[in-house]
Amino acid sequence: TGPRQWLQDRTRRAHGRRCSHDRRWKDSRLSNVLFPDRARVDAREKVLGTAKYGADFAIHDMLYAMQVPATIARGQVTAVSIDAAMRVPGVVRVLTATDFPPPPPAVPGAGPPPPMIVTDISYRGQPVALVVAESIEAAIEAAEAIRPVYESVGFAAVIDAPGVPHERAKDVVAGDAVAKMARATTRHEAEYVSPAQHHNPMELLSTTAHWQGGVLTVYEGTQSTNLVKGVLMRNLRLTSDQVVVKSPQIGGGFGQKGSVQRQTTLVARAAMLLGRPVKMVAPRGQVFHNATFRPRSRHRIELGSDASGRISAIRYDVDHQASRSSQFGPDYHEHVPQMYGVADYLGTAADIRLDTQDPGYMRCPYPHPAAFAFESAVDELAFKLGEDPVAFRLKHHAEVDPLNGKPLSSTFLNDCITEGARRFGWDERTAAPGSMRLPDGTQIGWGMGCGAYPVLTHPSIATLRVRADGTSRFAVAGHEMGQGIRSMLEQVLIRDLAIDPAGLELAIGDTSVAPQHTTAGSWGTASGAPVAAEAAAKLNLAMTDLLAGRKIVGNLHQQLAAIRRPYLEIEVSHVGPGQGAKDLTTLRAGGYAITGPEYPAFTTFSYIAHFVEVRVEPRTRRIRVPRVVSVVDCGRVVSPRTAESQVRGGVVWGVSAALREATEVDPRYGGWLNNDLADYYVAVNADIGDIEVGLIDKPDPLVNALGVKGLGEVAMSGVSGAVANAIFHATGKRLREMPFRIEDLL
Ligand code: MOS
Numbered sequence: 001t002g003p004r005q006w007l008q009d010r011t012r013r014a015h016g017r018r019c020s021h022d023r024r025w026k027d028s029r030l031s032n033v034l035f036p037d038r039a040r041v042d043a044r045e046k047v048l049g050t051a052k053y054g055a056d057f058a059i060h061d062m063l064y065a066m067q068v069p070a071t072i073a074r075g076q077v078t079a080v081s082i083d084a085a086m087r088v089p090g091v092v093r094v095l096t097a098t099d100f101p102p103p104p105p106a107v108p109g110a111g112p113p114p115p116m117i118v119t120d121i122s123y124r125g126q127p128v129a130l131v132v133a134e135s136i137e138a139a140i141e142a143a144e145a146i147r148p149v150y151e152s153v154g155f156a157a158v159i160d161a162p163g164v165p166h167e168r169a170k171d172v173v174a175g176d177a178v179a180k181m182a183r184a185t186t187r188h189e190a191e192y193v194s195p196a197q198h199h200n201p202m203e204l205l206s207t208t209a210h211w212q213g214g215v216l217t218v219y220e221g222t223q224s225t226n227l228v229k230g231v232l233m234r235n236l237r238l239t240s241d242q243v244v245v246k247s248p249q250i251g252g253g254f255g256q257k258g259s260v261q262r263q264t265t266l267v268a269r270a271a272m273l274l275g276r277p278v279k280m281v282a283p284r285g286q287v288f289h290n291a292t293f294r295p296r297s298r299h300r301i302e303l304g305s306d307a308s309g310r311i312s313a314i315r316y317d318v319d320h321q322a323s324r325s326s327q328f329g330p331d332y333h334e335h336v337p338q339m340y341g342v343a344d345y346l347g348t349a350a351d352i353r354l355d356t357q358d359p360g361y362m363r364c365p366y367p368h369p370a371a372f373a374f375e376s377a378v379d380e381l382a383f384k385l386g387e388d389p390v391a392f393r394l395k396h397h398a399e400v401d402p403l404n405g406k407p408l409s410s411t412f413l414n415d416c417i418t419e420g421a422r423r424f425g426w427d428e429r430t431a432a433p434g435s436m437r438l439p440d441g442t443q444i445g446w447g448m449g450c451g452a453y454p455v456l457t458h459p460s461i462a463t464l465r466v467r468a469d470g471t472s473r474f475a476v477a478g479h480e481m482g483q484g485i486r487s488m489l490e491q492v493l494i495r496d497l498a499i500d501p502a503g504l505e506l507a508i509g510d511t512s513v514a515p516q517h518t519t520a521g522s523w524g525t526a527s528g529a530p531v532a533a534e535a536a537a538k539l540n541l542a543m544t545d546l547l548a549g550r551k552i553v554g555n556l557h558q559q560l561a562a563i564r565r566p567y568l569e570i571e572v573s574h575v576g577p578g579q580g581a582k583d584l585t586t587l588r589a590g591g592y593a594i595t596g597p598e599y600p601a602f603t604t605f606s607y608i609a610h611f612v613e614v615r616v617e618p619r620t621r622r623i624r625v626p627r628v629v630s631v632v633d634c635g636r637v638v639s640p641r642t643a644e645s646q647v648r649g650g651v652v653w654g655v656s657a658a659l660r661e662a663t664e665v666d667p668r669y670g671g672w673l674n675n676d677l678a679d680y681y682v683a684v685n686a687d688i689g690d691i692e693v694g695l696i697d698k699p700d701p702l703v704n705a706l707g708v709k710g711l712g713e714v715a716m717s718g719v720s721g722a723v724a725n726a727i728f729h730a731t732g733k734r735l736r737e738m739p740f741r742i743e744d745l746l
Pocket of ligand 1 (some may be wrong): 256516519520
């Protein structure tokens with residue numbers, strides 16, 4: 001067959017394989033799978049629409065609230081007349097700055113709590129007032145009737161505004177990159193830009209608050225019921241037993257819901273002042289203006305290679321858009337030094353302080369922009385050296401963390417690359433840019449890119465109760481934002497316990513059931529699976545003690561019934577390597593207690609390799625991505641179904657970041673110009689082709705007893721770089737600023 005026939009066959013095959021899931025089980029090349037494939041525990045609830053999200057809680061006699069956003073970027077609110085708003089039928093109250101207690105004293109290490117309503121305006125869109133009414137319609141109408149009076153001062157909102165403060169962070173240094181660079185035989189240097197982006201989960205930001213009998217109960221889609229509780233305690237001067245926060249299901253977290261939201265204290269305060277439950281759901285535009293976002297970042301990368309054709313030195317300077325007081329540092333060096341075993345590294349980083357809301361974590365927060373830049377640079381260097389991108393990367397297997405000299409505990413990146421290349425059919429690629437095309441002139445490009453993400457762990461305290469009536473309950477830290485944390489916990493518990501899965505309740509995301517820790521950073525499985533395994537082991541031992549040698553057939557429920565015990569309950573805790581009692585104390589206090597990727601005796605990362613095909617139409621220059629193959633090393637896979645789903649989600653977002661998403665600052669007024677889903681493009685079904693996922697599924701020998709490293713964020717790392725590399729292969733044009741648009745290829 002000629003190249004044309006071959007391309008057609010390949011395309012047909014690619015498009016005939018919408019579901020890669022079944023195939024995995026027939027692929028003997030991957031290692032044995034410890035955990036079987038099972039449907040999500042909440043699949044049925046979600047499909048039927050009975051799963052309850054934060055804003056789904058309707059409480060009798062509830063009021064509705066709406067924020068009034070500031071229309072200046074910087075200055076003071078000098079007056080807020082509420083008369084017009086109060087005349088709207090159904091309006092109950094308008095809260096302004098005077099309705100809030102003064103800012104609480106700072107807690108060392110806890111960072112500033114989000115302000116309540118204040119008269120100092122530090123970004124456009126900041127809430128100036130909160131209207132509370134008997135209906136959502138009245139709240140909106142009244143909020144629109146309020147015209148605050150401002151005293152505005154000059155502001156800077158764009159990253160290259162003259163005179164804005166550049167705040168240098170600590171350098172990241174290994175070896176002597178400057179000396180090695182001077183001796184390099186080949187060098188590549190370029191700047192890569194990742195734009196500001198906003199998370200757009202289906203679920204909007206919302207808070208429902210109820211003050212009853214001296215206890216404040218808050219329902220909110222949050223990845224951090226513990227932090228919400230802590231901030232409410234500080235801001236509203238409440239004690240620990242006066243605040244309960246519940247987040248049973250989250251309609252997409254992505255880091256946006258990992259920090260305490262702007263409206264939370266406002267709504268809680270309204271509920272306390274009015275003695276009635278209050279709900280607020282932010283409209284999409286307010287989400288753009290008030291939530292954290294992925295800041296614009298600029299990456300200047302210089303790579304040098306030596307006579308052996310390996311990368312011998314890395315210089316990497318990065319800066320990003322920050323707010324005047326944000327604490328989301330420019331930590332883009334968090335995986336690049338460790339990925340390819342380059343011992344000589346010099347990284348600098350800076351915050352550029354602007355008048356915007358705080359930037360923050362957004363899926364794969366640092367590795368996504370860093371891997372876009374770095375994987376593009378590696379591809380450019382390989383091209384300069386005349387090397388195949390796959391062969392070039394395979395030469396860079398890393399065994400040691402160059403920053404601290406510790407061993408990397410498991411690095412199956414090369415397995416990801418070779419397995420991905422095999423599945424993709426990389427051998428059939430012709431190297432020259434522009435050399436693969438369809439008869440109609442459509443250019444085809446095959447590119448690849450890799451990624452890594454730190455393996456992190458937090459302590460957990462769990463209770464497990466098995467009852468004679470056929471039910472059981474496992475309560476632990478964790479938030480279900482769609483990633484499948486309950487499905488993962490169920491896998492471990494039903495593997496190790498003779499219980500009825502249908503009667504198993506997984507109680508998470510609720511400060512009243514177990515000490516909660518923020519769920520983010522892909523640390524959920526490495527923290528939750530080990531404690532579930534330990535709980536199961538401890539309960540089995542306790543059951544053996546209880547039976548005292550009696551032989552009773554049947555599952556644990558039946559055994560308990562036979563000895564007339566209504567239930568058996570145990571408590572267990574688990575900490576990451578190097579953690580101890582002090583971390584359990586931090587967990588109980590609602591704080592962050594994260595360890596990794598550097599542990600006392602080793603460093604560990606999850607890895608991924610992506611292979612991307614792009615097609616560029618000859619006349620319109622439209623860029624399409626018909627297929628992607630991604631192979632991940634996340635240690636042991638606990639829930640194959642949700643693991644594959646996480647990878648697909650990360651790939652979708654990586655394609656979306658490369659080709660669609662950017663938020664534009666309004667230079668005239670500050671704030672964001674495109675603050676809805678009509679003007680902020682996210683990839684839709686029509687943008688996404690076939691995504692095939694491979695799971696290496698080899699346990700990490702050191703990080704925990706199950707060998708789980710973690711998956712989620714790593715999935716997005718390197719996708720956008722692979723798209724850029726594929727576009728170069730298709731067209732010969734190197735695009736270094738995302739998103740890549742038609743006009744870039746004209
Ligand atoms: Mo993730 S961006 O750490 O929720």
